[in-house]
Amino acid sequence: MLFHVLYLIAIVAEAMTAALAAGRRSMDWVGVCLLGCITALGGGSVRDVLLGHYPLSWVQHPYYLAVTAGAALLTIAIARIMHRLRHVFLVLDAIGLVVFTVIGCNIAFELGLPVLIVIMSGMITGCVGGVLRDVLCNDVPLLFRSELYASVSVVAGGIYVGGLAAGLPHDPVMIAAMAVGLTLRLLAIRYGWNMPKFVYTQDWH
DSSP, X not given: OHHHHHHHHHHHHHHHHHXXXXXXXXXXXXXXXXXXXXXXXXXXXXXXXXXXOOSOHHHHOTHHHHHHHHHHHHHHHHGGGGGGGHHHHHHXXXXXXXXXXXXXXXXXXXXXXXXXXXXXXXXXXXXXXXXXXXXXXXXXXXXXXXXXXXXXXXXHHHHHHHHHHTTOOHHXXXXXXXXXXXXXXXXXXXXXXXXXXXXXXXXXX
């Protein structure tokens, strides 16, 4: 039950941050709703398509679409005060990342897939929604920049899968994986930790 509540909080937060991105691109209300739904549910949808896991989550639970579209529309109404909630949404986004990661890993794990695929499934679930948002907004995706984001997902997924493979109880392993991932992401935000960048400026001509 708690995990499901965290999932709903995560998709609402993702939809609202996507709505702000849509607003910065002067999208109409339909665009705001679509971007919110794609960002919140896109990672899980891409995962399910790649793994052949059907039905998709929002097909099985259509109210997810209503929740994410409603959250996006609510953002339009409260946009003027959203900047005051920036730190709250950074925390919620970090929670969403680790929750989505564990969900993705769990689905691939139940399908009996190899460990590498399980961890990749978690990363796809946690990160691809944001990639779709950035691509649709014509931005360089956060995943491909230097922030610790995908790497946090990999660490959380690795802990989750490693714990289950070692035969440890599911709930403590899940909590530990989410706690480590959340802590790492929040520390990266607080102290500006980044991955090394590749900078190439040499002209070939």
